[in-house]
Amino acid sequence: MFVVLILLFSFGFFILSFFSPFIDLELLFSSVINKVTSSGYGPPSHPFIGCLISFYKNRHRLLNWYTDLLSNSPSQTIVVHRLGAHRTIVTANPSNVEYMLKTNFNNFPKGKPFSELLGDLLGYGIFNVDGELWSLQRKLASHEFRTRSLREFIVKTLQEEVENRLIPLLEDAAKNEKVLDFQDILKRFAFDIVGRVSLGTDPFCLDLSKPLPTLVEAFDIASEVCSMRGNSPVFLIWKLKRVLNIGSEKKLKEAVQLVHDSVLEIIQNKKNALENDFERKWDEDLLSRMLSSGLSDEVTRDMVISFIIAGRDTTSAAMTWLFWLLSANKSIEKMIIHEVGSILNKGERRPLDYEALKEMNFLKACLCESMRLYPPVAWDSKYAAADDVLPDGTLVRRGDRVTYIPYGMGRMEELWGKDCLEFKPDRWFDEQASENTVLKCVSPYKFPVFQAGPRVCLGKEMAFIQMKYVVGTILKEFEIEPVSEKRPVFVPHLTANMAGGLKALVRKRGANSVSP
Secondary structure, three states: OHHHHHHHHHHHHHHHHHHOOOOOHHHHHOOOOOOOEOOOOOOOEEOOOEOHHHHHHOOOOHHHHHHHHHHHOOOOEEEEOEOOOOOEEEEOOHHHHHHHHHHOHHHOOOHHHHHHHHHHHHOOOHHHOOHHHHHHHHHHHHHHHOOHHHHHHHHHHHHHHHHHHHHHHHHHHHHHOOEEEHHHHHHHHHHHHHHHHHHOOOOOOOOOOOOOOHHHHHHHHHHHHHHHHHHOOOHHHHHHHHHHOOHHHHHHHHHHHHHHHHHHHHHHHHHHHHHOOOOOOOOOOHHHHHHHHOOOHHHHHHHHHHHHHHHHHHHHHHHHHHHHHHHOOHHHHHHHHHHHHHHHOOOOOOOOOHHHHHOOHHHHHHHHHHHHHOOOOOOEEEEOOOOEEOOOOOEEOOOOEEEEOHHHHOOOHHHHOOOOOOOOHHHHEOOOOOOOOOEOOOOOOOOOEOEOHHHOOOOHHHHHHHHHHHHHHHHHHEEEEEOOOOOOOEEEOOOEEEOOOOEEEEEEOOOOOOOO
16 A cells, blocks of 8 residues: 555656646645654655655755755755655765775665666666676776776877867867857767777767767767656656656667667677787777676676766766866966976977876866866765764664765865865965976865775776866867856766857967967
8 A cells, every 4th residue: 555655646746747847845735744854954854755845846956955955064964855765865074975985885885776777778887786796897997997008099099089080170160160069079079089999989979060870869868867867856756657668768768778789789790800800909999808808798788888978978078167167267278278388398399198198287187176166977876785874973774875976075165165166276286386286185085076995986097188188189279268158057967067068169279379
């Protein structure tokens, strides 16, 4: 009977969500509910339905809603009660984050609920599993990401993609005064890079005369719908839609089928190529390296899909927000251009290689500052395997969802000071930034945009190399001028993006713009 009541209520809420967006839920439930239970500094919670009313009212601004609640909590932690689910503990406290991600790592796995949200798309990939399967994939991927040959292959691929495709595209836009969606351009560029590095195939997404490959569109649909699942106030709603194969769940099923079939076809073609390539000329990309590990085609497929999502959307999102921030902070942009010019003009003119990129500390600080304010992954969750107590004293019950929010953490005065909402790259140095200034050490639990602990992002260094290469190359050649003065909206899907994209004009810089 209880399950039936839950299903009926979920169906009723599903109807309300679609057909009555302006209904006052508090008035609707006032005849049934007359008591509000306290959740500490969390949202108001009613018997049976939990914080559903507040959640519904703030559904279009969930990140800022959570951030406001966390800011008002002395411990930067709140407890959220949701209908039909275990409690959710949301925190912006670095001590709690370190406890989850490192100190008591084994008690905070991804967990079955999280795996279920993303399982259709990510399957048994490294981002969606725990235990031995995660450990096996982690060791395999960790070994490959440390190899010098992969690093050199990535830089070589960046050089080819930037010089032969990205620069000509931007030159054409500048010459013909075209408005480009910079977010779209950076996503296309990133998919080309991750396609070549992870799969050994070239999707050539930067050819704007052709529609995006269906594989790219399928990834976008699948990522968005999986994110909608996680943000659903009542999980039974999306589960019911999946059973009935309707709406967004039907779109997800079709998109995932296309992604899985396409990647499996690429795997089979790669196997055939490797069998016929006795000189091993095909072993630079990650897929070729993984095929020798003995993993099944399905697990290999899921690993590759995880790498594609991580490598494509995160870097493009970070660069999109940085270009927008720099358009309003020209003095900081000039400092980046000066740093790039100074490094490239040392002695004989240097190529923009791995060693030169490592020296660009001010550009790295700008990227960190951009990701502090607009993190590519806005929040991340684990599930408690057993009862526990967080360092700030918050009780955790077995099965509770424990979520940390990098977006909210970047906006905590307690962590970053009263100027936490300002774009200030200098905060990443112990002294005012100048040539050869060394970045200060900032705790990854205060700035967890690459996670931390045993699950820290394996591609962190490569991500910085890619972003430095692209941003440095573009800024020394072009000016990026957004066509709208409105503040863009941050949209937190699986990886965050800018609502409506970043529409901008591209202009060539003067010949002496990079002189030291």
